[in-house]
Amino acid sequence: MPKxxxxxxxxxxxxxxxxxxxxxxxxxxxxLKQFQKGTQLSQFCAAKLDETEKKITLLMENQAGxxxxxxxxxxxxxx
Numbered sequence: 001m002p003k004x005x006x007x008x009x010x011x012x013x014x015x016x017x018x019x020x021x022x023x024x025x026x027x028x029x030x031x032l033k034q035f036q037k038g039t040q041l042s043q044f045c046a047a048k049l050d051e052t053e054k055k056i057t058l059l060m061e062n063q064a065g066x067x068x069x070x071x072x073x074x075x076x077x078x079x
Contacts, residue, residue, distance in 0.1 A: 005044065007044075007045055007048040007049070010041045010044050010045050010048075011041075011045055013037075013041055014038055014041040014042060014045065017034045017035075017037060017038040017041070018038065020034060021034055021035065021038075
């Protein structure tokens with residue numbers, strides 16, 4: 001039974017692809033295949049992050065203990 005793809009495994013694969021492409025060793029055809037796979041992995045990761053952000057929004061609780069839809073706003077200073 002194949003393992004379900006996780007965000008972490010996809011991100012790890014994407015990091016490996018980037019590392020391989022940065023070396024300049026793959027042939028042009030192999031680099032193109034790797035780039036296409038990396039694009040798919042990037043889209044998968046972005047979708048997972050979006051899905052997770054929506055779940056967080058649904059689970060935010062106000063100070064009175066009432067669940068409210070409060071969107072997550074990242075702190076700009078965390079970069």
